Amino acid sequence: MGGYFSYLLDGANWTFESNGFFTRILEHLGYTAVAVLVAAVIAFPIGLLIGHTNKGAFFAINLGNAARAVPTIGILFLVLALAGLGLVPVIAALVALAVPPILTTTYAGIRSVDPAVVDAARGIGLREKQIVTQVELPVALPIIMGGLRNAVLQVVATATIAAYVGQGGLGRYLFSGLALRDYPRVVAGSVLVAVLAVLLDLAISGIQRLLVSPGTDGRAAKRRAKGSGAKRGDDGTTAVLASTGGAEPGSSP
Amino acid sequence: MEFFSDLVEYLEINYSTVLQAITDHLYIGLVPVVIAFVLSLPLGFLVVRYSWLRVPLLTLSSVLYTIPSLALILVIPGILQTNILDPNNVVIALTIYGLALLVRTTADGLSSVDPLIVQAATAMGYKPVRRWFAVDLPLALPVVLSGLRVATVASVSMASIAALVGIGGLGQLFTRGFQLGFYPPPIVIGLVLSVALAVLADLVIVLVQRAVTPWTRLRQGA
Numbered sequence: 001m002g003g004y005f006s007y008l009l010d011g012a013n014w015t016f017e018s019n020g021f022f023t024r025i026l027e028h029l030g031y032t033a034v035a036v037l038v039a040a041v042i043a044f045p046i047g048l049l050i051g052h053t054n055k056g057a058f059f060a061i062n063l064g065n066a067a068r069a070v071p072t073i074g075i076l077f078l079v080l081a082l083a084g085l086g087l088v089p090v091i092a093a094l095v096a097l098a099v100p101p102i103l104t105t106t107y108a109g110i111r112s113v114d115p116a117v118v119d120a121a122r123g124i125g126l127r128e129k130q131i132v133t134q135v136e137l138p139v140a141l142p143i144i145m146g147g148l149r150n151a152v153l154q155v156v157a158t159a160t161i162a163a164y165v166g167q168g169g170l171g172r173y174l175f176s177g178l179a180l181r182d183y184p185r186v187v188a189g190s191v192l193v194a195v196l197a198v199l200l201d202l203a204i205s206g207i208q209r210l211l212v213s214p215g216t217d218g219r220a221a222k223r224r225a226k227g228s229g230a231k232r233g234d235d236g237t238t239a240v241l242a243s244t245g246g247a248e249p250g251s252s253p
Numbered sequence: 254m255e256f257f258s259d260l261v262e263y264l265e266i267n268y269s270t271v272l273q274a275i276t277d278h279l280y281i282g283l284v285p286v287v288i289a290f291v292l293s294l295p296l297g298f299l300v301v302r303y304s305w306l307r308v309p310l311l312t313l314s315s316v317l318y319t320i321p322s323l324a325l326i327l328v329i330p331g332i333l334q335t336n337i338l339d340p341n342n343v344v345i346a347l348t349i350y351g352l353a354l355l356v357r358t359t360a361d362g363l364s365s366v367d368p369l370i371v372q373a374a375t376a377m378g379y380k381p382v383r384r385w386f387a388v389d390l391p392l393a394l395p396v397v398l399s400g401l402r403v404a405t406v407a408s409v410s411m412a413s414i415a416a417l418v419g420i421g422g423l424g425q426l427f428t429r430g431f432q433l434g435f436y437p438p439p440i441v442i443g444l445v446l447s448v449a450l451a452v453l454a455d456l457v458i459v460l461v462q463r464a465v466t467p468w469t470r471l472r473q474g475a
Binding site for chain 2: 004065071073075076082153156158161177186189197201
């Protein structure tokens, strides 16, 4: 068993050199960040708009289901054939992967806001824009963040395909290990991607705790209940994922 | 128009390759879902019956989610001592993902069954095992099958990854296009067929669902 981890544990690989772990991790994080950011810029406003107006709900609901049927590497190779080698096809495929979960959960989050709350906000004279940014968004934030987490998780796992088309990232160890029949190298790449995914997930859930008001996700209520001895703990991490249907197992590659 | 003639030409020359890709794809995409579904029923039962199992089992499935499938497909041969090109590596990997998804929805479905109905069934004399199959399971089916739909579509779509490590399936049409110098026809054919298979499998489950849960439609009509 020890031999399998030899590549991962070899200190000579933990460098910022061109094929060092740190370089590949940074490349991998770079692809992930760019793709999720572009996807969020596209999906987030559309989700807010559809959620607030409830126009185009059919589109929002079915996009998630339809997107699940499209293989990400199919998009990768199609854009590759149209645009040529480079980073564009990789980012395009990853954006296509990240848009549906962000869009559908943003929509679902906004729709989950109690209509009475929105009516009350309208009643005290808030403008539509204020209702979206000051009422619907804060209340929907736990669900929206769940979608973002799901998107990041899928993208960070799928970014390994970049290496197949000559780009960098942690997929390099998977494909070069496969080509060289160097199993420890494959193990190193796999472990690093999995650990990176888990760490990113933890980081986002930390950010979520900072961003989400304690009043909207039950933390304040729990704190109050703790005094009286009642306790109900639900990790809440994946419940949102499952309930919004944005989840995709294994997050592809 | 030239593109469509290219498509037709590619299909004419390579139809046996494409057919083989479809069969391979169905094997590595659908077999995992069937295995995962069968395994998820007892696991879902355990999660609902023994509530202390809920958190560890469901946490385990979310952790399994985060393992990239490409990594898993490549690591499995080392653990199980299978050949690196064995399609069953993909089947095992996709089974794990399917299971991760289905245990949760099966547990959700089973716990959504009204306890009063279960009590009534017990009062009518159902023994536990028969009651579970005749009452609990059918009533859980709408939720269970909706989870199965998600798992099936995801599995069929993810099966394309196999081609990146040299295992068959429709993904091989993508890599073929890549190797032919970015030639789009096989890529487009692969994409269309992959989506079509996923949609078709989804449709089959919807039809089964309509057949086995007639009461869900009755309630809507009333």
